[in-house]
Amino acid sequence: MKFRFGLLPRVLLAIALGVACGFFLPGWATRIALTFNALFGQFLEFVIPLLILGLVAPGIADLGRSAGRLLALTAALAYAFTLFSGFGTYFAGRALFPALLSGSEAALPAGGETLGAYFTVQMPPVMGVMSALVLAFVLGLGMAYTQSVRLKEVMDEFKRIIELVIARVIIPLLPFYIFGIFLSMTRSGQVAGVLGVFVKLILVIFCMTVILLLLQFTIAGVAARKNPLRMLRTMLTAYVTALGTQSSAATIPVTLAQTVKLGVRPELASFVVPLCATIHLSGSMMKIVACALAVSMIAGLDLPTATFAGFILLLAVTMVAAPGVPGGAIMAALGLLESMLGFDETLAGLMIATYIAMDSFGTATNVTGDGAVAVIVDAVDRRRKRRQPAERS
Template sequence: MTEKKKKIGLIPRLIIAIALGILVGQFLPAWVTKVAITISGLFGAFLNFIIPLMIIAFVSKGIADLSEGAGKLLGVTVGLSYASTLIAGSLSYTMARTIFPSFIKPELAEQVQKATANEIAPFFEIPLGAFIDVTAALVLAFMLGLTVSALRAKGSGETFYKGINEFNEIINLVLAKFVIPLLPFFIFGNFCNLSYSGSVFAILGIFWKIFLCIIILHLLYMVILFTAAGGYTGRNPVKCLRAAVPAYLTAVGTQSSAATIPVNVACNRKMGVTRQIREFCIPLCATVHLAGSMITLTACVFTLLSMFNMDHSFTLLIKFIGILGVAMVAAPGAPGGAVMSALPFLPVVGIDSSGTLATILISLYLTQDSFGTAANVTGDNAISMAVEKIYYKHIVKRPIPKEDFEDEARIEL
């Protein structure tokens, strides 16, 4: 009998894609980078098309599977996510206020403007957009899931439930056979572009101390979330964090919480979270749990306000954080979506949303967007663990069911 060949796992493939992208962008001719960017752009267009379908498939099925307490579960998940986002923003302000003044100098603004992009364009693009935006998809998923759950509780609605199930299976098949295998190529193209333009590395060279503080806070906040969720649910936080590594690396490469949903669902499964909870919480949290993005935005806004000697009091920033926690919903689905959603609200802190400061903010944020997205995604797992216990202990008041995981279709990590 021939032995089965061992496949390279997702984590090594992602690391290889990142390393190759940096090398190709730096040392090979521009046309090689242009080819990689073109392929990556086509795949990115497909991702934009399928992201709303993923949300509809996963969230509607997750809610429809619940025979009772669906509305309460939705409220608990959104409430925990928003609270986590506010806490993360407050911690970021505290860190920035304490540490950043020794790093920030007024002349840094001019250096940032000189370091901005020299990115290369793809050979061509296909205008494939989503037929429904992410927010509308989320509302539709809520509507379908809640109504089918209510119908099933009355002994009807099985036809609709079967349709939701089959649609969920179709999306799972597309993800497992097409999206996940091609993610490393998408990441490769992204890093070719970043490496070729050099803009990210230039800005990192100027603000590396600030970005290092932000990334450390991301990691610390993830440890806090998993420690709290592990202590509450009785799970080992170290093992759970280790299980989330593939999702973290995928998010670093894609810069999109929504694009990481299928990998994150598989990671959540490895933590032992029940199927109906993980397939409800992970897609929902990808749009409403924004802790990493909030840490980055708060720190970047504080940096700008300090550089230009503008008001950066906690009273002002907490108002901005509270508004952004709502305004950024569904924004992390697209790379850089969080900062673009924040632009209309910059006047709250005295920044013109179309002026020079806004341009600098976009450059600062995008340089570090990958790590904020990765913190969002990783933290979603901790939220789902807590939601699962709250749902079974306080809403339906019955033991968490033991699932037969072997019978489930799964994405190999």
């Protein structure tokens, strides 16, 4: 069997090498790594608006063209769970992180030797992030309303190009980018505090994902009058599979099989599960919000609740149709992190590294929660069908 060295091992190796090399690598070699980071950072700034336009517009068009009560119910439940995860994570983080991250505020200010890139090349984006997001909404809703075939084909081709850029350029180069970030932080004496935050954050987010799944299946249990713990245990097979694949799309066959075992009708599960693989992102939302809040706190950014509320509302839409590759959601979120929360290149790099380190947990949470959404939709639809004969009589 061919061994696959996935993105998570590569990112962890990049972090370890960055820390280790920071203690002995000469200044000229460090500056080469920082030059790569400067160029890659400029490329990211250029690509982010195109990424948002290429992913969000076709995703909205696909959702809009699929009509029906079940679509509306599934989309509403998925969006509600995603928003609940985002706001719940934010308020839980506000309560827990000040004590948890106490003493970490000095993790980012420079305290040692700082070096710069040899050179960089300016790559100004063709439009701003918010302009790209608004244009994506306008085009997506317009294509759905007018049933535009030609424009939809063009946008689908554009989406495939963006997905190739992510899968063949950005994702393979990310470990080198993260290596440069941790190399620089080690040289400047910041890395110990940052790694301490990493470990704390991973433990807290894992505990929060367990609580989120318990809440989702409790709601599903009430709707379907079933034991939530038994249903959650049935979905553990999908959870474990998603830990390995790091992709909701790749886990669809297993998620579908386990959802049918929950008592959901096969024809309904075949509709809800693939749809939720794209639009139900409560686990990804939890990771991004928790990481963004923690990073902003240790960076000393004083962000009001209203700013984070707007960020969460837009993030829930922006992540829709994120490509089925590890790290796709954080790539789609980078524009909002920079434009709404004021993250610079270093903070964005920390977000990427932290997110990818927990990518499996978020994907597994998304996939497992898909089963809860399917159970609720099935229960509501069964009640509606039982009421219809009574109303006719």
